[in-house]
Amino acid sequence: MGRKEQNSGEPRKHDPSFKGPILNRSCTDILCCIIFMLALLGYIAVGVLAWSQGDPKKAIYPTNSHGKLCGLAGTLLEEKPLVFYFNIIKCASPLMLLELQCPTTQICVKECPKRFMTLVHAKMSNGEDYEYYRTFCKAGLTKDMSVTEILKSGLCPTMLIPSIPFTNRCFPDPGLSEGIFAMGNNSSIDDGSGKIRDAREVLADVKNASVLIEARQVAMKVFEDYSKSWYWILIGLSIAVLTSLLLIVLLRFLAGIMVWVMVIMVILVLGYGIVHCYMEYTAAIQKNADLTLQDLGIVPNPEVYLQVPQTWLAFMIILAIVEVIIILLLIFLRKRIVIAIALLKEASRAIGYIMSSLFYPLFTFVLLAIVIAFWAVTAVFLSTSKEAVYKVSSETTCEHLSKTCDPTNYTKTDLYTECPDSECLFAFYGGETIYHKYLIVLQFYNVFLFFWCVNFVMALGQMTLAGAFASYYWATVKPDDMPTFPILSSLGRCLRYHTGTLAFGSLILAIIQLVRVILEYLDHKLKGKTHAAVKFVLCCLKCCFWCLEKCIKFLNRNAYIMVAIYGKNFCTSAKDAFFLLLRNMVRVMVVDKVTDFLLFLCKLLIVALVGIVAFFFFSSRIEGAPAPHLHFLWVQILTVVVGTYLISHGFFSVYEMCVDTLFLCFLEDLERNDGSEERPYMMPESLRKALNKKNKETAE
Numbered sequence: 001m002g003r004k005e006q007n008s009g010e011p012r013k014h015d016p017s018f019k020g021p022i023l024n025r026s027c028t029d030i031l032c033c034i035i036f037m038l039a040l041l042g043y044i045a046v047g048v049l050a051w052s053q054g055d056p057k058k059a060i061y062p063t064n065s066h067g068k069l070c071g072l073a074g075t076l077l078e079e080k081p082l083v084f085y086f087n088i089i090k091c092a093s094p095l096m097l098l099e100l101q102c103p104t105t106q107i108c109v110k111e112c113p114k115r116f117m118t119l120v121h122a123k124m125s126n127g128e129d130y131e132y133y134r135t136f137c138k139a140g141l142t143k144d145m146s147v148t149e150i151l152k153s154g155l156c157p158t159m160l161i162p163s164i165p166f167t168n169r170c171f172p173d174p175g176l177s178e179g180i181f182a183m184g185n186n187s188s189i190d191d192g193s194g195k196i197r198d199a200r201e202v203l204a205d206v207k208n209a210s211v212l213i214e215a216r217q218v219a220m221k222v223f224e225d226y227s228k229s230w231y232w233i234l235i236g237l238s239i240a241v242l243t244s245l246l247l248i249v250l251l252r253f254l255a256g257i258m259v260w261v262m263v264i265m266v267i268l269v270l271g272y273g274i275v276h277c278y279m280e281y282t283a284a285i286q287k288n289a290d291l292t293l294q295d296l297g298i299v300p301n302p303e304v305y306l307q308v309p310q311t312w313l314a315f316m317i318i319l320a321i322v323e324v325i326i327i328l329l330l331i332f333l334r335k336r337i338v339i340a341i342a343l344l345k346e347a348s349r350a351i352g353y354i355m356s357s358l359f360y361p362l363f364t365f366v367l368l369a370i371v372i373a374f375w376a377v378t379a380v381f382l383s384t385s386k387e388a389v390y391k392v393s394s395e396t397t398c399e400h401l402s403k404t405c406d407p408t409n410y411t412k413t414d415l416y417t418e419c420p421d422s423e424c425l426f427a428f429y430g431g432e433t434i435y436h437k438y439l440i441v442l443q444f445y446n447v448f449l450f451f452w453c454v455n456f457v458m459a460l461g462q463m464t465l466a467g468a469f470a471s472y473y474w475a476t477v478k479p480d481d482m483p484t485f486p487i488l489s490s491l492g493r494c495l496r497y498h499t500g501t502l503a504f505g506s507l508i509l510a511i512i513q514l515v516r517v518i519l520e521y522l523d524h525k526l527k528g529k530t531h532a533a534v535k536f537v538l539c540c541l542k543c544c545f546w547c548l549e550k551c552i553k554f555l556n557r558n559a560y561i562m563v564a565i566y567g568k569n570f571c572t573s574a575k576d577a578f579f580l581l582l583r584n585m586v587r588v589m590v591v592d593k594v595t596d597f598l599l600f601l602c603k604l605l606i607v608a609l610v611g612i613v614a615f616f617f618f619s620s621r622i623e624g625a626p627a628p629h630l631h632f633l634w635v636q637i638l639t640v641v642v643g644t645y646l647i648s649h650g651f652f653s654v655y656e657m658c659v660d661t662l663f664l665c666f667l668e669d670l671e672r673n674d675g676s677e678e679r680p681y682m683m684p685e686s687l688r689k690a691l692n693k694k695n696k697e698t699a700e
Contacts, residue, residue, distance in 0.1 A: 021470050021490070025497050025567030032507065032570075033500030036456075043449040046442055047378045054381030062168045063106075065425040066407055067390065070108035071168065080108035084136055084170045086157040104393075105154060105425065107138060112163040112170035119156055123147050136160060154423055228628040229636050232617070233643070240610045240644035244651040245358075247602060252352050255345040259337070259598055263330060266601050269608045270323045277316035284309040326601075333594050340595040342687045343666075347658040349684075350472045353479050356487045357465055357658070361650045364461040371457060375450040382443055394422035451513045455506030462557055463502065464491045465657040467564035473665040474682055490564065501563055504570040505556045512549045519545065561664050577664070584667050595659050602655075603648040607641055614640040 027033070061069040062083040071081025086105040113136065122133035123146075134141060137156035150156050163170040226233075250258045284307060330337070351357055392403045398419035410416055410424035467490030475481035483489040494502065519542050526534065558577035559570060566573065581588050614637050616622050666683055673679040681688060688694060 021467050021474070021493070021565050022567045025493070027497050027500065028563070028567070028569040029498075029500030029504045031500070032504040036452075036500070036503035036507075039449060039452070042445070043374075043453075046445060047374060047381075050378050050381035050442070054384045062108075064108050065106045065423070068108065077108045080110050082109050082112060082165050082168055082170055083107070084109045084112065084157075084163075086154075088161065088163075088172055105138070105157075105423065107136070109136060109170070112165050113160040115162055116160060118159045119147055119150065123150075133160065152421070225628075225635055226639075229618070232628065233636060233639055236610060236614050236617075236640040237643045237647060239613070240606060240640075240647045243606050243610065244648050247606065248348075248351070248358070248651060248655070251344065251602075252348040255348050256341050259341050259344060262601055262605055263598075266605050266608070267323065267326065269605070269612070270319055270326070273319045273608075274316055274323065277312045277319060281309055281312035281316060284312055329597065333597075336594045337598070339687075340598055342689075343595050343659055343662060344598065344655075346473075346662055346684055346687060347469075347655055350469050350658050350662065351654065353472055353482065354468050354486050356485075357468060357654050358651065360461065360465060360487060361653065364457060365650075367457045367460075368454060371450065371453045375446060375453075378446050379443065382439060382446065390424050392419065392422050393425045394419055398422050447517070448510060448514055451510035452503075452506055455509045455513075456502055459502045459506050459556065459560060460491075460494060462657060463494045463498065463560040463564050465654060466490075466561040466661045467493060469658045469661040470561070470565045470665055473662055473669075476682075493567075494564070497567060498563055501570045501573075502560075505559060505574075509549065509552055509556065512545060512552060516542065516545045516549065557660065558664060561661050564661075565665075580664065580667055580671075583671075595663075596656065599652050599655055599659070603645060603652055606648040607645050610644040611637065611641045 061072050061081075064070060064077075064083060068077055069075070070077050070083055072078060083106050086107075088104075117129060117133060119133065122130045130143075133156065137150075138154070140153070141150065141155045145153075145155075151158065162173045164173050165171075247258070247262075287307070390405050390407050392398065392400045392405050392415055394401055398421070400415045400419055400422070403415065405413070405415055405424040407424040415424075416422060464487060468486035471482050471486050471490070472478065519538060523535075523538050523542070526538070555574055555578060558581065559574035562568070562573035562577045562580075563570065566576075568576070618628075618633055618636050666687065669682050673681050
């Protein structure tokens with residue numbers, strides 16, 4: 001026994017003066033508090049610097065080859081909001097498309113080309129077609145110039161391709177075949193580099209460049225669906241809010257009955273899902289028995305996969321596995337569920353006394369919104385605070401290719417003399433000043449402080465709720481011995497005494513998350529360039545840091561509970577919480593996790609109910625329901641399901657924090673007291689019955 005106590009710490013001893021969260025406490029982790037305040041001041045300074053140097057218009061408006069913003073009000077290009085690419089074939093690289101900057105001439109235009117036309121054809125017509133073609137050429141073009149002179153000077157594109165605007169850029173229209181072969185099936189055109197190619201080959205290259213454009217069109221259709229159904233989605237999310245509140249109220253008065261009813265309903269809902277998938281599977285076999293997922297490949301519209309029998313078979317197997325796992329867990333943990341129900345009952349009573357705790361997540365949400373908004377705005381201003389950088393671009397071989405240049409007098413420089421076919425085009429935003437050289441450091445600082453502040457806000461919420469619920473557990477007479485405003489009292493203690501502790505715990509978590517981001521970045525950069533051993537090491541590191549983050553989150557959560565009760569520093573509280581849980585490992589692994597499992601079933605039930613209603617509504621299976629006509633049914637259903645889960649998680653996160661706090665207090669109660677007159681248990685009667693514990697007064 002001595003060795004066990006030495007390894008897991010000494011149990012708590014009875015203290016007759018202990019009445020809950022300590023009132024007379026002092027500031028903890030002061031050094032970390034000072035560092036956090038200085039870091040916040042530096043963060044504000046970075047934001048001010050970014051706002052003074054940045055120009056968000058660079059992120060909103062597209063840029064032509066001379067670094068001018070297209071469509072910017074008050075400029076000569078105000079009426080030309082779109083960018084047109086001379087040679088869209090060079091934009092076939094996905095990286096180029098993502099950066100929206102291709103190594104070809106780009107000009108600002110009023111509208112995108114509406115029809116296919118070659119420069120040779122336009123020059124031969126010398127009429128309206130040529131005038132139309134000239135709107136897509138650079139300044140300096142004259143009627144006397146030949147096709148060869150125009151192409152050599154780079155004043156016009158070789159051809160115009162029917163295009164559609166997206167994000168203020170002209171991208172090829174996927175339906176190109178009708179226009180491009182209007183010139184004749186045997187048309188041959190110049191591809192822009194002096195090489196004559198068949199029109200069919202050019203069409204193939206253009207379609208390769210348009211692979212990602214199809215995905216962009218899917219995104220546009222999704223946006224259109226949202227514009228038609230956003231109010232129905234809000235109604236669905238409102239139903240999720242009301243369902244969550246209703247379930248919490250029912251748990252308040254009928255926790256035991258509701259838990260078992262909820263478990264049975266989850267089993268029934270999953271059973272219905274299995275039956276429905278089987279019915280869809282049999283219907284799909286009758287219609288498309290020979291169709292397989294291998295035949296479809298990758299399709300932009302996910303609804304096509306619902307026509308494949310394999311899809312419904314996979315859904316049915318997954319639901320059946322989940323059903324079996326839940327039933328087996330319930331069978332083996334049925335005795336521990338009784339204790340978990342007692343904890344849920346007590347958590348319901350605590351929340352009933354502290355109803356304001358249900359609305360505390362709104363305060364956390366507001367703080368998180370402020371942090372995210374500050375980070376996003378600062379990141380945008382930092383990324384747009386660079387100067388325009390121009391580089392040499394040429395269709396032919398040139399030794400000065402990709403060198404920086406000045407577009408104002410480029411034709412008079414030695415670079416142009418040695419490479420007469422080259423141009424000085426806008427490449428990206430950069431710079432050589434000290435500010436620009438350390439810009440990546442500022443972005444790194446912005447991301448790190450973002451992680452730190454987000455974790456700080458989450459930690460503040462956990463410690464505040466823990467302090468309020470601990471005051472409930474240790475109150476001899478409820479609610480007389482509780483503070484008048486438990487949430488406000490706990491929040492005041494956290495901010496006044498434990499800001500440094502919150503900063504310390506969130507700092508550790510922020511460092512781990514930043515390391516994970518760096519590992520993901522390295523994995524992305526080294527993809528396809530590293531040895532298998534390096535990939536294995538990176539994979540192991542990512543897995544280890546993922547596990548470490550989960551462990552630190554668990555430890556921090558319990559450390560904050562101990563801080564809220566005893567007011568000690570982070571390290572001492574983390575050690576006390578760890579040893580307390582270690583001394584009660586069986587109860588932690590069974591009772592606490594069973595309670596978490598039951599709360600997860602609550603969220604799963606709400607998500608399943610709202611998701612089924614959304615599916616029947618948007619698929620027009622409810623008679624008389626004014627369902628909108630949508631391109632992609634799954635987008636709206638998935639939005640409602642994800643939103644419902646987040647809403648239910650927000651409400652039940654308060655429940656989870658209450659259960660964790662009461663559970664730690666319950667473990668402390670078992671160590672401090674033994675049920676005698678001098679050391680009576682503070683736990684409620686329901687928990688004492690579940691554990692076969694009695695106070696002496698009750699026994700008599």
